[in-house]
Amino acid sequence: MRKKDFLLLSDYSKEEILSLLTLAEELKRTKREGRPHEFLKGKTLGMIFEKSSTRTRVSFEVGMVDLGGTALFLSGNDIQLGRGEPVEDTARVLSRYLDGIMIRTFEQEKVETLARFSAIPVINGLTDFAHPCQVLADLLTILEHKGGFEGKTLCYIGDGNNMANSLIAGCIKVGIKVRTACPKGYLPDAGLREWAQNAGDYLCTDDVLEAAQGADVLYTDVWASMGQEAEAAQRRAVFAQYQVNEKALAVARPDCMVLHCLPAHRGEEITAEVFEAHADEIFDEAENRLHAQKAILVSLMRG
Ligand code: CP
Numbered sequence: 579m580r581k582k583d584f585l586l587l588s589d590y591s592k593e594e595i596l597s598l599l600t601l602a603e604e605l606k607r608t609k610r611e612g613r614p615h616e617f618l619k620g621k622t623l624g625m626i627f628e629k630s631s632t633r634t635r636v637s638f639e640v641g642m643v644d645l646g647g648t649a650l651f652l653s654g655n656d657i658q659l660g661r662g663e664p665v666e667d668t669a670r671v672l673s674r675y676l677d678g679i680m681i682r683t684f685e686q687e688k689v690e691t692l693a694r695f696s697a698i699p700v701i702n703g704l705t706d707f708a709h710p711c712q713v714l715a716d717l718l719t720i721l722e723h724k725g726g727f728e729g730k731t732l733c734y735i736g737d738g739n740n741m742a743n744s745l746i747a748g749c750i751k752v753g754i755k756v757r758t759a760c761p762k763g764y765l766p767d768a769g770l771r772e773w774a775q776n777a778g779d780y781l782c783t784d785d786v787l788e789a790a791q792g793a794d795v796l797y798t799d800v801w802a803s804m805g806q807e808a809e810a811a812q813r814r815a816v817f818a819q820y821q822v823n824e825k826a827l828a829v830a831r832p833d834c835m836v837l838h839c840l841p842a843h844r845g846e847e848i849t850a851e852v853f854e855a856h857a858d859e860i861f862d863e864a865e866n867r868l869h870a871q872k873a874i875l876v877s878l879m880r881g
């Protein structure tokens with residue numbers, strides 16, 4: 579059987595996503611109860627980072643340790659990939675040493691090529707296009723706090739970036755209604771928007787209050803992503819109204835939760851007050867990166 583990768587949530591069926599979430603819940607309980615769960619004993623994950631990371635790096639590394647395996651941090655600058663060795667060759671070399679690869683990079687295409695040329699599972703740890711590991715953790719957090727997905731509405735406010743794309747893909751798959759409020763010229767991927775409109779209940783607007791109306795979850799992310807540092811000042815002007823704040827919360831459901839993939843810029847995409855009032859949810863979300871990714875690792879690498 580051909581190996582499986584975790585590149586995009588749109589590659590996964592609703593049933594596959596739900597079964598990853600069930601496994602994540604089980605692994606979370608197992609860890610909390612201190613029971614051993616060394617399902618990947620003797621296995622090694624290579625982690626290629628061409629962008630910075632706190633959560634992704636630490637949660638994958640701790641996840642592999644919990645599962646009885648090892649993780650190798652491979653900085654993009656320090657491996658030959660950074661000096662132009664083709665990704666096709668990197669894939670075939672690493673496949674001879676490792677049992678799985680996690681990669682964080684710029685182009686989605688690079689991750690797809692790595693996966694195509696690897697004999698071992700490849701996990702997308704963020705590209706400019708998608709952040710599927712984050713959204714699996716977000717779904718786990720929504721499940722825990724809301725008890726289910728049916729009839730729930732998630733509103734994303736801000737840049738139509740990798741987070742917006744993966745939230746649309748993941749939420750629509752599991753039956754959550756999605757509203758995105760993004761300024762013109764900064765919309766989520768056009769193909770995903772069209773797919774979401776056909777596959778589920780999706781509204782794309784530039785009006786924050788229209789999108790936030792009746793929401794069960796308000797979600798936001800930075801206005802300038804990694805790689806867009808030079809545009810930060812111009813983006814601050816474009817996105818000034820695209821903030822999760824008291825006004826947005828006032829039109830959402832009274833029990834609305836607030837999520838943020840982190841890192842957060844208080845006073846930009848979220849106010850400090852709203853961030854602190856919802857810190858428990860946001861840090862549960864960060865913790866869930868660990869449990870959700872352990873489910874991905876076990877499902878792809880257990881053999
Ligand atoms: N949310 C997230 O992916 O965080 P890091 O960039 O710290 O990995």
Ligand code: NVA
Binds near residue numbers: 704
């Ligand atoms: N959109 C952000 C997400 C960080 C986790 C970025 O790509 O920098």
